[in-house]
Amino acid sequence: MNQTVSAASGNPAPVRPGSPELEKLFELIAADASRRDQERIHPHDVVELLGRARLGALRLPAEEGGGSGTLRDVIGLAVRLGEADTNVAHIYRNHFTFVERFLIGSDDPRRKVWRDAVLNGAVFGLASTELDRKQTGGASDFNTALVEDGDGYRLNGTKYYSTGTLYAEWLLVRATAAGSRPVSIVIPTSREGIERVDDWDGIGQRVTGTGTTNFHNVRVEAGEVIFDKENPSFLLPYTSTIAQIFVTAVNAGIIRAVLRDAKALLKSRSRTFYFAAADRTVDDPLLLQTIGRIASDAFAAELVVLAAADALDKVAQARLGGLGLDDLAHEAALTAAKAKVIVDELALRSANALFDVGGASAATRRKNLDRHWRNARTLSSHNPASYKAQAIGGYEIAGTRLPSLGFF
Structure with a gap:
């Protein structure tokens, strides 16, 4: 790749959205996406390629060696990467969320270590979800425990649905310290006692590394712990919105992939x-109508996720300018929720319509076209659209604001 070198980091500048280098990467990733899904081949080589391209540094400022990308750039990237391979795109969801929460605009002295890791192509994963932890009524203590040990700590517990962590060099862990204090812990995944289990058995998103992560008496240094009350980056209102719209953007990418495969199939x-109304399939008005509908769905889905990204960019600009965030952040969360309600439906409808183009022969396992529906269905199951629609309705009728934490 012909990339300029960043003076700040000594590394090649991150590939830019729309660049020929990135387009070639997308083509390379898409070429084997079906086989990886079908044979459950983990895309370690693809993640390594993207690391060398320093895609994960897109949001960091150019003066620090990053790409100075906007959130519109990030979400647009998620759409295109989702089109190439939804598994690979999903791996980066927690990475970009970490960058936004802990690196952009932060003056924490520990930031340099994490920033340098991102600039060098490292992926950051997340270990937060616990199946036996109450979710309703607000957050409760994590069962994963951080206990004092000399001048540092020890970490013990189990996390589930650790998407991307199998491929990550660094890991953000949510836990509870003494006195029921919630904390964020940022540690290398190579640390002794961290066990990453490849046990995700979903019908879709098969190789996102969404498995179990166990912590067996893991040593944690004092500088690797961030107490929520001291630095509430994790719990600022609507900080999960970027994670939500990222998944929706991957679903929008699936519709683009469906369109690509539907056209090739026809x-x-x-x-x-x-x-049939014509001797050739490419002249059949009913089949052309189906293609046109899928193309329209792809167009609409991408527009609405980019609208949500634009709303998030306004929040980011206000945050960096020290301006009030509440109303802007709520508007971004509301836009992202509306986008999910729309895009999830379009993704499933389009993935289903693909088989109207090809008939029974399109359902062969060899073609593996069902992966689009399986992946869209799995992604849509993340924080169901029904809850989003209910919250949107409550706002429209009674002015009730969306929940500020959790999956909004």
Whole structure:
């Protein structure tokens, strides 16, 4: 790749959205995406390629060696990467959320270590979810415990759905310290006692590394612990919005992939349906109508996720300018929630319509076209759209604001 070198980091500047280098990367990733899904091949080589391209540094300022990208750039990237391979795109969800929460605009002295890791191509994962932890009624203590040990700590516990962590060099862990104090811990995944288990068995998103993470008496240094009350980066209102719209953007990418495969399928068919209106499939008005509908769904889905990204960019600019965030952050969360309600439906509808183009022969395991529906269904199951729609309705009728924490 012909990349300029960043004076700040000594590394090549991150590839930019729309660049020929990135387009070639997308083509390379897409070429084997179906086989990886079908044979459950983990994309370690792809993540390594993206690390060398320093894609994860897109949001960092250029003066620090980053790409100075906007959140619109990040979400647009998620759409295109989702089109190439939804598994690979999903791996970066927690990475970009970490960058936004802990690196952008932060003056924490520990930031340099994490920033340098991102600039060198490292991926940051997340270990937060606990299946036996109460979710309703607000956050309760994590069962994962951080206990004092000399001048540092020891960490013990189990986390589930640790998306991307299997490929990550660094890990953000949520835990509870003495006195029921919630904390964030940022540690290398190579630390002794960290066990990453490849046990995700979902129908879709098969190789996102969404497995169990165990912590067996892991040593944690004092400088690796961030107490929420001292630095509430994790719990600022609507800080989960970027994570939510990222998943929705990957679903928008699936619709683009469905369109790509539907067009290729239609052009490749020599046989048509009984009583078809044309001798050639490419001239059949009903099949062309289906293609047109999928193309329209892809267009609409991308527009609404980018609208949500634009709303998030306003929040980021206000935060860096020291301005009030509450109303802007709520508007961004509301836009992201609306986008999810729309895009999830369009993704599932389009993935289903793909089979109207190809008929029964499109359902062969060899073609593996069902992966689009499986992946869209799995992504849509993240924080169901029904809860988003209910919250949006409450705001429209009674002015009730969306929850500021959790999955909004």
